[in-house]
Amino acid sequence: MTNVHVSLAHRSYDIAIGHGILAETPARCRDWCGLDAPGSVLVVTDSNLADSHAATVADGFGSDGWLVGRHVLEPGEPSKSLEAARAMYDSLVALPADRGTLVVAVGGGVVGDAAGFVAATYARGIRLVGVPTTLLAQVDSSVGGKVAVNHPKAKNLIGAFHQPSGVLIDTATLESLPERDYRSGLAEVVKYGVILDAEFFDYLEQHIEGLAGRDRGVLAHVITRSCELKAEVVEQDERETTGARAVLNYGHTFAHAYEALAGYGELLHGEAVAIGMVQASRLAERLGRIDSVTTDRQVRLLEQLGLSVAPPAEYDTDEILGRMRLDKKTTAGQLRFVLPSRMGQVELVDDVPEELVRELV
Secondary structure (H helix, E strand, O other): OEEEEEOEOEOOEEEEEEOOOHHHHHHHHHHHHOOOOOOEEEEEEEOOOOOOHHHHHHHHHHHOOOEEEEEEEOOOHHHOOHHHHHHHHHHHHHOOOOOOOEEEEEEOHHHHHHHHHHHHHHHHOOEEEEEEOOHHHHHHHOOOOEEEEEEOOEEEEEEEEOOOOEEEEEHHHHHHOOHHHHHHHHHHHHHHHHHHOHHHHHHHHHOHHHHHOOOHHHHHHHHHHHHHHHHHHHHHOOOOOOOHHHHHHOOHHHHHHHHHHHOEOOEOHHHHHHHHHHHHHHHHHHOOOOOHHHHHHHHHHHHHOOOOOOOOOOOOHHHHHHHHOOOOOOEOOEOOEEEEEEOOEEEEEOOOOHHHHHHHO
């Protein structure tokens, strides 16, 4: 068992990481929320997990004396919508929920983002606990307080900052994760090495076999270090006001455009990020910020982890750029990119010539 603390004044919380700790969720929630007695909880999940991991969590709350509601989403990005959020509001009303009710998100990034958005907006904000069950959610979306649903034109356009009361990561849940979803999560792990920690990138290069085989020790280290790195960034720039948190969006300007154009859910987020990181790195090359070795290392590692580094189809260049202009880093229509300056360091770059971007896409 390891613990990562996210220090944000009165919004601080802990990330508990261990193997086989799912059943501890109710006790952890009581501790994190300072509760002497059980309360009410809405467990949000998707249909893939409703009878497995989510049932373990919900049954545990019931055995502990909580008033338990369950809400099951359809798997996939379409559930990150205002329509799906409205159905969750209905479940909270039916519970009935109050300002003390807890929303517990059991699942991947879609479940966490959608349930978190509902928790942020129901009764002007109620408590949220994340129980991420995918690698992508464990190392990225469950940490940092970003919650959102999609707009048809852009990913995560409707959202809020709403920090959880705690996050419980049971690495045993990764044993049943489909291979494609698992490999998608590895893209975000690679990202942390590129943007923040060159030694961590070295570690990943040296542990390809352990990563591919889901070695318990390798995963424990990788998840813990990823959470530590993200926590450090969030502590510096919780609400993206200084630009420090923008480094976490390395590759995402390209990635979100491809996700939208492919149709949400057709291209997994991590798959899109792998493509986006390589394109961002090649853009940095053309701007003279790095040499080709930095890009080549990323390409080699991502491909060794089973990730494609090329877009799945040819898209109209103007459509790609149009989607990129909806990126939250864009100001006054001017594209801004997170680009590497060396392994382990990236910067937010303005005034990138559009013709270079056109050549890349």
